[in-house]
Amino acid sequence: MSRRMWIFVAMFMVLPGMLFTVSCAKKKVASETGLQQGEAGKSAADKARAEELARQKALEEQRLKEEAAKQGKIAEERARLENEDIYFEFDSATLLPAAQEVLKKKAQYLKENEKLKVAVEGHCDERGTNEYNLALGDRRAKSATQFIMNLGIPASRITAISYGEERPMDPGHTEEAWAKNRRAHFVIQ
């Protein structure tokens, strides 16, 4: 990022600066032939310079806007990879249709971003004993991992980690809380 910015500064600020230096030299030659002409030439050059600066400023603003939008979209996609969990039924590691749709999007994103590695966390609700839920969370993480691998993402880029019932999303003891806690969650590593 910052390196690209520096290249940009060099291209658009330093190079035009050099151009002005050259025009200044010309002006000096002109002043030798006549003051009036020189004065007029100077104001025309100033005007052109101001216009050029404004044009460049607008270009830069546009570029920053596009860059920000691009970054925003990347951040949004990245965030979605991490924030959009998939959910399971009680005591089940079977991928529901909705979960499969979400996983397809995640696989696509991982394809487009080849350097990303992810951990897939498997979680359970508090019902059932915690040792059994560690095994169940492992199966959930592995279901999601296997699905993504079947879509062409190499195993070296995905790690399954079970948290069992140890890290609930919602600490409540209701059906609603339990439904939120039976999940697989992606984390970029």
Added chain:
Amino acid sequence: MNLAFLKGGLCAVEYIDINNPFLRKIPVAVPFFQAKSGSSADSQIIKEGSNFLAQTLDFTGFFKILDRGAFLEDPQRMGIEIPNISFNSWTTVGAELLVTGGFEFSGETIAVEFRLFDTFKGRMLVGKRYQGVKADLKKIIHLFCDEIIYSLTGKHGIFSSRIAFVSNGSGNKEIYVCDFDGGNPRQLTQTKAITLSPAWSFDGDWIAYTSYVNGKPDLFIRNLKDGRSHKVAYQGINITPAWRPFRLELLATLSFTGDQEIYLLTETGKTIKRLTHNEGIDVSPSWSPDGKKIAFVSKRSGTPQVYVMDVDSNEVQRLTYYGRHNTQPAWSPAGDRIAYTAMEKGATNIFVVGIDGKEPVQLTHNSGDNESPSWSPDGNLIAFSSTREGPARIYVMTTFGTDQRRLLAISGAQTNPAWSPRNKDN
């Protein structure tokens, strides 16, 4: 600490049949012990010692400790050995057993004589003399209580055993250890990560547990005496350690193949053999006391149920049929029963069932979620965790579900109790 037998019979009369679910509690008198020498400051130590011995006996669930207010004898003047004991005045107040003690102080050292009498027969069942420093008194009392239990049941007591458990009071789940009665709780691990499932080796020297200290559930195997430690850190889960009786080998559930299977490992974490070969969850093994079979949880029939496997033949039989969620099997030290946790209609309770799988008996009722049964080494008590008072705490009960009481309350929630074997050094 030195000890010597006092003259008298040590016979294994079975006063207490530990297999009787309708056990009548034996009324026992524990009058304040006597000072044979020492200052008035020492009389406080004697009083505390008398109370501590009474509490320790009470903990077993075998006794009814009689109120000292009803005693006819003056504790400082009564006889503490035959023929000076007036047994009549003890049977009159309902005492069937009598414990007497005599203390001698000399600087920081202490000499104690303890005796247990059958008041109806008018005879001594066991008598011992111990010597040590004052700080040893609780240990001495535990040793004598062990003698009392041995003389009445024919089996050693649990007074040298400890209980490991998980507490999140520090902000993370860590392993703690307390004495058998909940006393002296101390933090064993400092992982600052989720740490679970403590398990004791048969000799009490090793403890194994699962910890996320490296960001995933790995198995840690630690020698408590010399600090040696080993790690099992395959991809996937490395959980539910269970040490084999008589041998330094342990079972654990690993999932590096992609499937959760039970393996037999050496104490250094090397695989000896894989025990289960079933697509689906296999987890939570518990050894039979002869080290030949295991009980474990499997989802092979569609719901988690308890199964029993012969380790040599790999032959498997289903144990639980009643209910849809039966986990956490714990094989009794006598080998005849298996405790487990059943979830039904939103309630989680402890059950025990014979090894034939017949007639499961529910031990906890209508009192929050009750989980993680762990047998005392003598087989007379079961420790478990319960949310009956809000946050999870460790409780104990008899194996018939009677005398349920909380062991300790420290900050945070306490779960996963694991009762140690008897300490062989005591």
